[in-house]
Amino acid sequence: MSRRALGVAGLLALLAFGTWMAWSFVIDDAFITFRYSEHLAQGHGPVWNVGGDPVEGFTNFGWMAWHALAAWLEFDPVIVAKVTSLVLAVLILVLLLRATEGAGSVVATLAFVLFVPTYFHLAGGLETVAFAAVVLRAAIVGTRVIEGERVWDWEPPVLLLVAGLLRPEGVLATLPAVAVWFWYERDRPGPKRWLVAAAVAGLGYFVWRWVYYGHPLPNTFYVKFGNLDAGLVWTQDTLLLFAPLLLLTLSLLVWRDTRLHGLLLLGTVLATGATYALSGPTMDYLARFAYHAFPVLCLGAGLAVARFGPRWLAAVAGVAAVGWVAVLGARLPGLPVIANYGVDLHRAHMAIGEGLARANADVPAEFRTLAVSDAGAIPYLSDWRSIDYLGLNDEAIAHGADPTDVVRRAQPMVIVVTSNGPQVPPVKYGMRVREVTAGYTHVAGVRMREDYWQHVFVVRGWAPGVGAAINASVSEAQRTYDPGRYELTINRWLDRLSGRSGS
Structure with missing residues (x-):
């Protein structure tokens, strides 16, 4: 067996072990989504109370619809949520492996699998890992376009649409990558057609839910949004938790051939976190909302370490970054409650x-x-x-x-x-x-x-x-x-x- 194959097997073993340790966890909020899914599967529509005035008490329509299908098939929604997130966590690992090389692959993938919150977000029942996977894929598509590679015309618009269906702020999170792709492909008719199609579908969904629920934004927005003081605390905590990964991603700006990559990845991280910095998210257990951009930071750190010249410098930077997120992730204040x-x-x-x-x-x-x-x-x-x-x-x-x-x-x-x-x-x-x-x-x-x-x-x-x-x-x-x-x-x-x- 090759060294790379052994490394992949080791990563999968770590992922399996962490998943087993956190498997008993499920968050109470997940059952809110499952209630809407159950009612939709029964033919009552995505409503909180059957026969009542529709209210949008969830912010993850795509995730809710996926579990409505599971409910219609009479599958346990908790198991479906966990297995779906596990599959997507493996996909994130594969994406990181394919987008990085050498020492960069080691740093990017180890940071991901050694971050303890990964496993609780995987097991929790919400769309956290799914959303993070879509944001990461969009960022990778953007970097491939920058490198002159061709991507499917349909993929960036579909990622934009899927991200927006998973969470309303998903449009912002994937917009930097989609904007880069469209700029590079602006002279071709195919990308324009797909982008218009995605925009029409997204607008149609937005109009439908506004008419159906009677408000332009999910009900939770009116309860939670606007706590700037809490948003500042969230921003400070996030910067501390991911400081080495963020610094390594920033270092991509130093080299001419990685500067655009760095700008795209940093733009994705900022666009993803902007909503939470302004809202001061509640139920932010184990950096749940910061996690949405975590795989993108793993990617940025991996690209940066692979660019370092001296091996010792790459080793020191990699150990520092991976060790930092591993230790701080295992020492987050809410871990005893969540565990x-x-x-x-x-x-x-x-x-x-x-x-x-x-x-x-x-x-x-x-x-x-x-x-x-x-x-x-x-x-x-x-x-x-x-x-x-x-x-x-x-x-x-x-x-x-x-x-x-x-x-x-x-x-x-x-x-x-x-x-x-x-x-x-x-x-x-x-x-x-x-x-x-x-x-x-x-x-x-x-x-x-x-x-x-x-x-x-x-x-x-x-x-x-x-x-x-x-x-x-x-x-x-x-x-x-x-x-x-x-x-x-x-x-x-x-x-x-x-x-x-x-x-």
Whole structure:
């Protein structure tokens, strides 16, 4: 076996090992997408509540549509999301190998596979790895055009369209590469036709979703966008995390023959991160949003190291860059939470959702109503009509309505209140808890981890039956998943992997 083949086998082994270590992880937000996918597959359209006013509580239409196909085929959406992301992670590895050479290939690929967050983003259920793969491919297509190579006329416009369907900011992220391609190919009719076709398709999609949902932007935009202070913190954290990769990519500007490559890659990174720098993204666990441009930085670092003359300089730069991202990636503050999040989600949110589904036999469909702030696994697994009083899936709240008034008017059968301890908070996400739970019975306080609880309230007349179903499900899950352990430590995760945990 050749040295290169051994190296590829080693990279794949590392990728497989990291995937295994993070496989239990799935993020609650992924179930928001899966709920829309399920309803689309059932013929109700991409809606939060069947029969309700359409609201766009997701930002990944293409990912949602892919999982609607999976739901129609009756595949488990969590498994489909993980396997799809794993395949795309292998594709990223292949793209990096083919776009770099020598020491540059070693640096680019090792930085990718030794970055611990890679595996949690792969397993998490969201479109993170898929979006990163499309952005990387667009950047590579741009570099090939700069080098005078011919690319398929259809590929850059399709990448632009796919990126925009995966995330709204995908158009910005792939625009630098598409602009470079179009400039070089501007005298040929083929590229123009494909670009017009992609623009028509993209505009048609935009008009449809504006008409269908009633707003030009996803509902989440109106809840989250505009926190410049948080955006500044995000930018500083991202610069620190990827500093060596960014510096190596910047070094491409030094050499005449790589200057355009460097400008394109840096432009892609800036265009990808601009939205997040202005919005201060929430749910940014393990640099999730910065990860969208991470493979592009791996590519830039690989191209730069391959350009270094002295071998010792390439070795030092490569070890420093790979070691930096590997160490900082393994020491990100949120890692203990995320490493244990999957089992914690099973014994809290998922257990409550499954408990509500158990109660369906005794609760007529018209009474299956729910208010919740963690609008993921609980609404998805129960499939009850749900109010998201955080506002991500509720237009009225997203546009300024008082959550207390919205929930009181709806009078849902079940209200789930998140807290940081066993005590019920007086206010949560603007909802005055005592007011909305008047006439309800507190049937369960479900502990997820040491600082996170879900308190379940049920209308008094229904409390005994619904409460019993929820508590039976929760008790079973608490016995199954890390019983008695709630601490946020890496050791709990490692104990579980080694079989020393009780789960």
